Amino acid sequence: MSSKLNSRIPEGTISEKWTKHKGSIPLVSPANKRRIDVIVVGTGLAGSSAAASLAELGYNVKAFCFQDSPRRAHSIAAQGGINAAKNYQNDGDSVFRLFYDTVKGGDYRSREANVHRLAEVSASIIDQCVAQGVPFARDYGGLLDNRSFGGVQVSRTFYAKGQTGQQLLLGAYSALERQVAKGRVKMYARHEMVDLVVVDGKARGIIARNLVTGELERHSAHAVIIASGGYGNVFYLSTNAMGSNVTAAWKAHKKGAFFANPCFTQIHPTCIPVSGESQSKLTLMSESLRNDGRIWVPAELEDAKAIREGRLKPTDLSEEKRDYYLERRYPAFGNLVPRDVASRAAKERCDAGYGVNKTGEAVYLDFSAAIVRYGQEQANLKNMTNASEVEIREMGTKVVESKYGNLFQMYEKITDENPYVTPMKIYPAVHYTMGGLWVDYNLMSTVPGLFVAGEANFSDHGANRLGASALMQGLADGYFVLPYTVGTFLADDIRTGTISTDLPEFDEAEKAARARFEGFLNANGSTPVEVFHRRLGKIVWDKIGMARSEAGLKTAIAEIRALREEFYRDVKVLGGMFEMNPELDKANRVADFMELAELMALDALTREESCGGHFREEYQSEEGEALRQDDKFAFVSAWEFTDNDPGKATLHKEDLVFENVKLVTRSYK
Amino acid sequence: MNLTLKIWRQKNAKESGSFATYQVSDISPDMSFLEMMDVLNEQLIAKGVEPVVFDHDCREGICGMCSMFINGEAHGPDRGVTTCQLHMRKFKDGDTITIEPWRAQAFPVVRDLMVDRSAFDRIIQAGGYISVNTMGNLPDANATPIEKHDADAAFDAATCIGCGACVATCKNASAMLFVSAKVSQLALLPQGQVEAADRVRNMVHQMDLEGFGNCTNTGACEVECPKGISIENIARMNREFLKASITA
Numbered sequence: 001m002s003s004k005l006n007s008r009i010p011e012g013t014i015s016e017k018w019t020k021h022k023g024s025i026p027l028v029s030p031a032n033k034r035r036i037d038v039i040v041v042g043t044g045l046a047g048s049s050a051a052a053s054l055a056e057l058g059y060n061v062k063a064f065c066f067q068d069s070p071r072r073a074h075s076i077a078a079q080g081g082i083n084a085a086k087n088y089q090n091d092g093d094s095v096f097r098l099f100y101d102t103v104k105g106g107d108y109r110s111r112e113a114n115v116h117r118l119a120e121v122s123a124s125i126i127d128q129c130v131a132q133g134v135p136f137a138r139d140y141g142g143l144l145d146n147r148s149f150g151g152v153q154v155s156r157t158f159y160a161k162g163q164t165g166q167q168l169l170l171g172a173y174s175a176l177e178r179q180v181a182k183g184r185v186k187m188y189a190r191h192e193m194v195d196l197v198v199v200d201g202k203a204r205g206i207i208a209r210n211l212v213t214g215e216l217e218r219h220s221a222h223a224v225i226i227a228s229g230g231y232g233n234v235f236y237l238s239t240n241a242m243g244s245n246v247t248a249a250w251k252a253h254k255k256g257a258f259f260a261n262p263c264f265t266q267i268h269p270t271c272i273p274v275s276g277e278s279q280s281k282l283t284l285m286s287e288s289l290r291n292d293g294r295i296w297v298p299a300e301l302e303d304a305k306a307i308r309e310g311r312l313k314p315t316d317l318s319e320e321k322r323d324y325y326l327e328r329r330y331p332a333f334g335n336l337v338p339r340d341v342a343s344r345a346a347k348e349r350c351d352a353g354y355g356v357n358k359t360g361e362a363v364y365l366d367f368s369a370a371i372v373r374y375g376q377e378q379a380n381l382k383n384m385t386n387a388s389e390v391e392i393r394e395m396g397t398k399v400v401e402s403k404y405g406n407l408f409q410m411y412e413k414i415t416d417e418n419p420y421v422t423p424m425k426i427y428p429a430v431h432y433t434m435g436g437l438w439v440d441y442n443l444m445s446t447v448p449g450l451f452v453a454g455e456a457n458f459s460d461h462g463a464n465r466l467g468a469s470a471l472m473q474g475l476a477d478g479y480f481v482l483p484y485t486v487g488t489f490l491a492d493d494i495r496t497g498t499i500s501t502d503l504p505e506f507d508e509a510e511k512a513a514r515a516r517f518e519g520f521l522n523a524n525g526s527t528p529v530e531v532f533h534r535r536l537g538k539i540v541w542d543k544i545g546m547a548r549s550e551a552g553l554k555t556a557i558a559e560i561r562a563l564r565e566e567f568y569r570d571v572k573v574l575g576g577m578f579e580m581n582p583e584l585d586k587a588n589r590v591a592d593f594m595e596l597a598e599l600m601a602l603d604a605l606t607r608e609e610s611c612g613g614h615f616r617e618e619y620q621s622e623e624g625e626a627l628r629q630d631d632k633f634a635f636v637s638a639w640e641f642t643d644n645d646p647g648k649a650t651l652h653k654e655d656l657v658f659e660n661v662k663l664v665t666r667s668y669k
Numbered sequence: 670m671n672l673t674l675k676i677w678r679q680k681n682a683k684e685s686g687s688f689a690t691y692q693v694s695d696i697s698p699d700m701s702f703l704e705m706m707d708v709l710n711e712q713l714i715a716k717g718v719e720p721v722v723f724d725h726d727c728r729e730g731i732c733g734m735c736s737m738f739i740n741g742e743a744h745g746p747d748r749g750v751t752t753c754q755l756h757m758r759k760f761k762d763g764d765t766i767t768i769e770p771w772r773a774q775a776f777p778v779v780r781d782l783m784v785d786r787s788a789f790d791r792i793i794q795a796g797g798y799i800s801v802n803t804m805g806n807l808p809d810a811n812a813t814p815i816e817k818h819d820a821d822a823a824f825d826a827a828t829c830i831g832c833g834a835c836v837a838t839c840k841n842a843s844a845m846l847f848v849s850a851k852v853s854q855l856a857l858l859p860q861g862q863v864e865a866a867d868r869v870r871n872m873v874h875q876m877d878l879e880g881f882g883n884c885t886n887t888g889a890c891e892v893e894c895p896k897g898i899s900i901e902n903i904a905r906m907n908r909e910f911l912k913a914s915i916t917a
Contacts (some may be wrong), residue, residue, distance in 0.1 A: 049803070067732070068724060068785070068786060069789065069792075074727060079732045122806075124807070128803060130810040133823075133861055137820070140817050159823055163828060166828070166830075175803070177794045177797065181795065200905075210780060242725055276697055277701050278707065279700075280704050283729045393672075410729065410754070416756070480805060574720070575719050580722060583720060609868065641779075
């Protein structure tokens with residue numbers, strides 16, 4: 001264990017740690033809380049819930065988002081659901097099972113104590129959301145309904161059609177707006193954090209760009225919470241929102257916060273395939289579809305070719321000419337294997353020539369069996385003993401529509417194909433990043449006073465996140481972890497008084513930020529930012545994507561460095577500094593992605609094993625399954641920014657100790 | 670496809686704006702409307718013209734950020750979609766497309782096609798919530814069963830994305846559909862009953878303060894709403910408002 005890392009995992013058995021720790025955290029009295037300012041960057045599930053909860057406790061909160069309203073943060077787009085160990089289905093779920101599934105799903109690269117805490121507070125999240133008026137799906141008895149997600153054998157996922165993230169975020173947003181109305185939260189929409197200000201070794205504020213006026217503003221606080229989401233847009237094409245970026249986290253990294261496991265990125269198996277060169281983003285089709293959809297490709301190469309050339313339709317192929325490859329390879333979990341496994345299996349089939357669209361990079365997700373099954377169930381319920389095939393399909397279609405209607409509509413709008421009639425075409429796409437700023441058990445980074453929540457931290461998902469666990473983690477961090485753990489730092493600040501924004505540290509950070517923006521404007525190059533971002537994305541997708549190799553990663557590093565040099569020399573940004581200028585904001589974000597990309601490659605190169613979303617071609621079994629190297633790599637890679645060069649980052653290791661889950665080869669067979 | 674675009678350009682809230690005409694080429698029918706705008710902007714930058722500013726983020730129809738008035742319709746000619754989900758296959762080669770920002774007194778233009786919709790946030794601040802603090806020991810989520818029909822209706826109202834298409838479409842620039850969706854969601858749930866009267870009064874009051882117009886039941890909002898929010902919600906809000914006024 002590096003001496004610079006202290007994970008601060010409390011003593012005691014795994015199920016006692018959080019309770020005991022909560023009882024020992026120093027309290028800040030209500031009167032003193034009013035004297036303490038906290039900055040929250042990002043208003044997704046983690047940021048909104050943290051800002052609202054801290055304001056309710058009495059802290060003065062300033063919240064920042066780059067969108068025009070906190071309600072638009074990208075958590076809103078999460079579709080499928082949120083996990084909680086409620087065991088409402090009486091199917092054997094428990095806190096321990098959720099903990100175990102998450103550690104196993106993460107391919108044994110997460111910290112046991114954090115994951116167990118997540119499982120412990122999961123049930124309270126559902127209670128909280130229902131009390132806020134979040135309209136989860138219910139059954140006819142009026143009780144909450146559940147569905148299943150990949151990598152588990154129980155039904156513990158709560159959902160609101162395919163809009164669970166929207167409903168949870170609007171719940172957190174309404175709690176936040178209630179505090180804004182009370183004056184407990186000051187909301188700064190259309191503001192972007194462009195630097196962290198560190199005073200005497202502590203995070204004491206940020207520099208934010210007002211995206212409407214272009215002014216650089218100084219904001220001070222006693223602690224800063226970064227909840228700015230993940231860095232999937234480093235791939236250019238991802239399911240993230242267009243504005244999602246790594247800048248807040250990356251600037252914190254450059255000011256001393258270690259970046260953990262940057263190579264752990266999640267490729268989601270079910271997204272709408274890429275259609276053309278000018279595509280700006282990819283759209284996810286929720287994992288919940290794998291409850292009812294069966295994934296397949298043609299069993300014969302000629303059939304796949306005929307389909308690609310438009311000579312054959314998928315519905316023409318009989319059952320024995322189809323290869324339901326997930327059911328074939330993983331009979332125990334079938335279509336509900338974890339995301340990394342499903343994605344690699346799709347790539348394997350397509351690489352072997354079985355892809356089903358023009359580009360050869362698509363597989364089928366087929367609902368016809370589910371439509372017939374549900375239709376038959378309806379016929380039975382209605383005592384229709386002689387129901388015709390057409391009637392059964394019609395009734396079944398209605399059931400599928402009630403479960404996934406909005407997703408099917410979204411698919412049809414994008415592809416112009418009706419997925420009730422012909423199978424969906426899907427392909428893996430970048431969706432989530434497990435890596436992020438390193439945090440201790442209190443969610444504090446290596447910069448004292450800088451806390452990191454939600455997708456922006458590395459904490460709970462190891463090398464692969466299970467479906468419906470991102471919403472759980474974001475809300476756990478914001479509602480039930482940070483409100484307690486910030487006390488560990490802020491209890492020492494009750495006499496500090498307001499932090500002045502006239503301190504030289506603020507001066508310096510603002511000047512540096514201004515110089516950066518002026519640099520982009522004065523480059524007077526010939527290439528728009530978008531072109532650089534697209535080229536970066538291609539390097540990262542091809543060489544740091546679903547499969548990685550030593551040679552590929554080394555090439556990637558050289559290419560990224562060359563591209564970065566070209567970017568600063570040749571970028572073309574029109575307009576000025578002190579006005580609304582989205583191109584300038586984008587240049588600032590892409591510049592940070594270019595540095596992060598190199599660190600990702602370095603991390604992937606250093607981790608000589610395959611685990612979760614990180615697949616090194618050199619480390620696989622004969623059947624193509626990932627091969628971990630537990631004796632050498634059972635640690636968290638925490639990178640320290642060194643010598644002002646992302647390629648010279650210093651590696652610190654946090655050894656992972658497994659006391660409650662046995663390290664075994666992950667099997668879903 | 671080659672297209673002629675007439676786009677509203679306005680430097681900031683203070684200066685007045687006007688239409689500018691641009692030609693855009695090499696548009697594929699599979700592109701989304703916003704990807705067509707990306708192509709235009711890349712072509713403009715190459716010519717040294719400042720790109721057109723517009724709001725957008727998730728590009729999958731859920732964040733509510735994109736907001737263009739296209740050929741006289743909020744989110745363009747397709748139904749049940751936001752601008753980011755509108756595809757160019759809905760247009761023909763050689764078409765002229767007029768693109769404006771939302772036009773409403775309560776939504777001032779920020780720049781070009783981007784408007785300020787913070788009025789919606791202030792309406793939510795006035796009461797669009799249930800007053801419950803974060804607590805680790807609330808009653809179990811299944812303690813109060815909720816009739817499926819009510820839960821589903823509350824969900825349907827809650828799917829509003831706050832884009833403002835209803836306001837942009839309404840000849841009176843009324844925000845009744847937006848406000849009633851939130852009032853309905855909470856009025857349909859037992860958790861929302863305690864504050865129901867204050868909620869509807871305060872939210873309607875704030876809506877009026879922001880300068881939104883009145884509802885004259887034309888139903889245009891429902892037609893243009895990308896999420897299909899029903900005007901039944903307006904009727905429900907009116908009932909809630911009347912009830913609150915009588916019992917006050």
